[in-house]
Amino acid sequence: MKWWQKQRSGDNSQNIQAVVANFGMGYEDVLAVVSNYVDVRLAALSQSAFEEARDRVEEFTVNYIHRIQGESPEVLQNTRDPGVQSALLDAQSAYAKMGDEDLGQVLVEMLAKRTETTERNVQQLALAEAIVATGKLSYKHVRVLTALFLTLAVTFGAPTSPEDLYQRLRNNLSPILAGLRFSDADVQYLADTGATRIELLSSRAIPSTLRETYPGLYCMGLDREIFPAVKKYENGPIIIPCIRNPALLQVNASSQSHLEALLPQFGLEGEKAELLTLLTGNPMDNTEVQRELTSRVPGMGEFIELWEGGVLKNSVPSIVGMAIAHANLKATSGGDFTADLNIWIS
Template identity: 35%
Template sequence: MWQRQKGGDSSALLQAKNINIGVGVQDVEYISKKMAMEVFSAYSRDAFQLMSERVEVFAHTYIEHLLRESPESIENIKDPGVQAAILDAEAAYAKTGDDDLGSLLVDILAKRTMNMSRDVVQLALSESISVAQKLTSQQYSSLSLIFLLRHVKLGAGNIPELHQKMRDNLAPVVAEAAVTNTDAQHLVATGCAVLQAVPSTIPNAFLRTYPGFFCLGLDPNDVTVKQLPDEYFGPCLRDPEKVQVHSADSEVLAERMEKNQATTDHRQMLENLLVANQMLPDDVINEIASIVPPISHVHERWEKSIFGQLTLTSVGTVLAHSNILRVTQGKFDAPLKIFLPTS
């Protein structure tokens, strides 16, 4: 959460008790107020004063965030790479005063402070601090929309639960997303996304990710169904007189088949039946629109743009993840490492 706290010259405004933070906070105060001021010294007096105030706000918010998430990481602020990241982040916020940008930068900077391994995640976090200031709040949410459609699987046990997940995670992202060719081209130009040859529509993304929730059912007397063990089937979620493969998606099905040591032939038949007799794309988008009304307008713009061809880079993933934490106010809580594995 972005906090606008402000105190006197010698106060740290740290709402943390019984935490031994050593000299870490002093290091932050020095970096934020002294080194940053040297960078901003070329600005006019009024600009310098405003940027100084913003740096102070940013520093306090960052320290408090870090103390909540990983108080032991405060010692990492002594590292030159972390100090460079701090200066980049506070400079970006000081120049704009944009609270959405400030919120993203605090989250990304805290993650960068915690990550002392020189790996893809650390590099992506550092680069994201630079790129974040080149995007609008609406473009952050555009990245989060791609993130949800292409890279995330919202865990749900039934259709009502999936609908609630949409309200919690998809709705706030869709409400802010900017989906035009200009936005798409900008996301590519800033290194947040890359173009793929084969586009994907919004309803097809849901059909691909959640096939078990959009199945219209199979005839229980179907020849293929009869050839397979009953344990793989259950009542259709949308038509109790029919059956469906009793798996929400291909990963759940694969685990079940592996556990039961299914034959190669049975595996192929089950994989085909999982995606058989699915809802039409138009019906899918209409159902989603009944839960998240703004998706209709976004879907129309998506179809007329190159957004369907975009997939996220590591930098785009970092920004999308931080933004969705912001707009869902913590309802989306999957850690970044899930989406940027290092091994």
């Protein structure tokens, strides 16, 4: 996402006035909300702080309208809704205080999604809370949250091979992990803001999570004598030579959801339970999964060390946290991350 900056002195500044001129009548409605925020909430600041906060509010608002005009200009009329205006004020307040461009992009994505509907539902409520929570975070916290979301909540369709999966992780996760360092205090703080939950009685390991999500990519092969049930399927399309040991067999699916999608095509709906058992048979050892993962995905080795050495392994993203992480991926992926928030919050 391109971030339009307020005109300031210096060679790298950008003039947002040209952008504003193209917004049309909807801009005036949003500008009224901006003026109200500046007049009421910022009046108590010193003159220099007031001017800086006012510039940030204008900068944020222009980027917000630019984002909507670029994808769904018809929803700009929803800015007349009191709930949308309240969310806009919260987002402006957050950006006025921090002025962090990376966090600003996350706020713009969430606010744009919040503006799409005036229906009071769980997604709308989660986005409103996520906007408030983001104002309490640093961008490092958002990156940790995004890494957690990608590791535990996001599946990458039906990868055709381990290398296909690792390429998707390199594209989506490695940029988030680059140079990322965090402490247990950071993870605890995320929980305190409501972005995650810490469940001390349960823990998750990245290699086993990956193996359980994509059992077909980590199958070491089914021996006909050890898994006799495989023999009745081996001449059909649901069984193939094992991708890791062609002398053995495996189910022709990368994951449970992939298998479930294939069963009706092959008329095997009644064999689901048996084929699921075969899909997860003879898995790769977790140590080998970790070795392969860390050698193929930059940043993963350091991330696993931090994960296993602290309380992140006991954490899961909340609905609010998923909204924040989803917005960050939308803002930073350059259009590669297209999954709708409805997949996780509906």
